[in-house]
Amino acid sequence: MTIAEEIRLYLRARVALIVVVTTEEQRAVDILDEVRRDRDATADLVTWDLADHFSSAAKRALPDTGDPGTALDKIRELATKHPERRDLYVLKDFHEFWGRDPRIRRKLKNLAQQLVYTGASLVVLSPARTVPVELRNDAVLVDLPLPTAEQLRRELDALVDGTAGVRSTLTGPGRARLAQAALGLTVAQAKRAFAKAIVREGALDDRGIDTVLLEKQAVVRESGALEFHPAEETSADVGGLDALKRWLNLRERAFGEEAERFGLPAPKGLALVGIPGTGKSLTAKMIGGLWRLPLLRLDVGALFGPLVGESEERVRLALTLAETIAPCVLWVDEIEKALASGGYDGGTSQRVLGTVLTWMQEKTAPVFVVATANDVTALPPETLRRGRFDEVFFLDLPTERERREIITVHLRKRRRDPEAFDVHHLAQISDGFVGAELEQAVVDAMYHAFAEDRDVRTADVTDALLHTVPLSxxxxxxxxxxxxxxxxxxxxxxxxxxxxxxxVGGVPGLELDTRDHWDGDLN
Known part of the structure; x- marks a missing residue:
């Protein structure tokens, strides 16, 4: 059901007060005008705001008042004088008043109850999903979703075909890819990104996709809780973790139409828990690169705001944005630090956690959630249950073979030939080290060699390992x-x-119970 169809349904049900939650005022007004014309061509669309006061789509003469209370009185007079008219009255800026002025709340409540007996309806446009408690019984909330790829394609076509002097070499499929790249932006933001691409390149071509993606990254960062994260890592950048890599490879093609036709649902998500420094965050980045999907990092610390209801609103906006950009990978790093249960914040963390968990359980958009955690005991037990995650993987201390792979990866990353090092010896003496500690040993060895104006050797890495006390x-x-x-x-x-x-890891007292050992068979 589209938002226009939803509003029509509420109007037919004689809901007199509708709150449309959006930051796209003009787009909302355009949708409401379309609903008004389809519903009754003789009806009027009347808008009010603090600056321009009343305006009428039918060009009717209306009273001039900038006081919100007086504006509500005038709407009541107009609606009750002609109760047969099915006009729509759209109020902007009212979220600034109804939270602090009890007189406005009472007038709105009275007006909503009176309009039930007329053909008119009242629509309030608000950027926040907060409605005073006194109005919740009379109002319904409707969220204006971000534009779809089809809607953005229409805006792109209108810009290119309807603007003189705009050159474009994009074919139909090329325009579709550009509109797809703009998913997650509002109409105004997308049009700005398209215009920027035209000005920057002198014409609209395939290079415009990169410009739009850069603009989208900036907009997503401004949202506060989400950020685009580079997803350039591949399986070759992650040593070991063979069972996890095999699991990921089996699902690499699971986000396309081919998998849907086969009857496969899109994977829900993955929880990575275990010892700090074993590569959980690196694995999250690898998934984005392996599956060639956008990687969004959810900054759970930025979700919390000082105002009542602000944290829940930020969560909702972040998750909505992720669904709009889907298919994508949503990375929630160290989830236990921000979403752990506690009683010192008035229940905000529990409400935020509840919102996230409910969304993870019920989401239908192809958003693959990768949650990492070091201390699983700090999480409520329901967090990691099946249905929210497809699998929970434990990242343990690396085996000797994995340590060889990890050391090799970090030597190559720093433009050193692993064949010039005794990697087998380094893996043997690093028993109990995690991947982060092995990487730091390589870096420390290179600092030592650099200070002596020579290249790094096996002995330097050996010395760095012997002077490190591992976490284990x-x-x-x-x-x-x-x-x-x-x-x-x-x-x-x-x-x-x-x-x-x-x-595993060679640390005394930490032997793995082989009775519970998993043989790696995913079938």
Missing amino acids: RSQREVVEHLRAWMRQGRAQPASVAADPQAP
């Missing part, structure tokens, strides 16, 4: 607790151990 020793109790959680069968290991009988 300094935080032995924490690591043991996390691995005990995994041995209870609550998650799948992300790695396939080379020797199931050998201690």
Whole structure:
């Protein structure tokens, strides 16, 4: 159901007060004008705002008043004088008054109740989804969704074909790709991005997609809680984690029409839990690059605002934006830090968590959620259950083979030939190290060699490893607790151990119980 159809349904049901939640006032007014004409060609669309006061689509003479209370009185007079007219009265700026002026709230409530017995209806445009408690029984909220790719395509066609001097080399499919790239923008933002692409390149061509994407990244950053994150990592940039990589490879084609025709639903998401430094965040970036999907990082700390209801509104806007950009990967990093249960914020964190969990359970848009967590005990138990995530993977201390791969990756990343190093020796002496510690050892070794004006050698990396106290020793109790959680069968290991009988990580007291060991068979 489109928003126009939803508004028509409410008008037929004689709902006298409709609150349209949007920042796109002109687009909302255009939709309401279309609804008004389809409903009754003789009806009028009357708008009011603080600056221009009343205006009429039918060019009727209307009273001139900038006082919101007086404006409501005039609407009541007009509607009751001609109760047969099915006019639409659209109020802008009223969210500025109804929160602080009880007189305005009472007048709105009285007017809504009186308009039920006339043909007229009242629409309030508001950028926030907050309605005073006194009005909630009389009002319905309608969210104006962001424009679809088809709507953006129409705006693009109107700009290119209806503006003199605009040159375009884009074919029909090319224009469709450009409109698709603008998903997540409002109509005004998309038109601005299209115009910028024309001015920047001198014409509209395939390069316009890059310009639009850059503009979209800036707009998404301004939203506060979401940001585009570079997704350039591939499987080759992540050492080990063979079971997790196999799981991801099986679902690489699951977001297209081919999978839908086959009867497959789009994957819901993945939870990555485990020891800090084992590559959870890097894996999230890898998924975006592997599946060639936009990677959005949800900054859960930025979701919380000082005003009542502001946090919930930010969550809703962020999730709506992610659905509009879909298919995409939504990365929620260290989810336990911001969404852990607690009683010191008036219940805000619980409400935010509830909103996110409900959305994850019920979403139909192809948004793949990747949530990472170090301390799973800080999360409510319902967070990781099936239905919200397709799988929960545990990232353990890397095995010797995985440590060889990780060291090789970081040497290559710094333009060093791994064949020139004794990687086998380095993997053996780094028993109990996580990937982040192995990377830092390579970096420390390069600093040492750079200070002596020579190239880095195996001995430098060896020295760096021997002078590092790994987390598996300094935080032995924490690591043991996390691995005990995994041995209870609550998650799948992300790695396939080379020797199931050998201690994983080689840390005394942390041997893996082979009775619970998973053999990597995903079938």
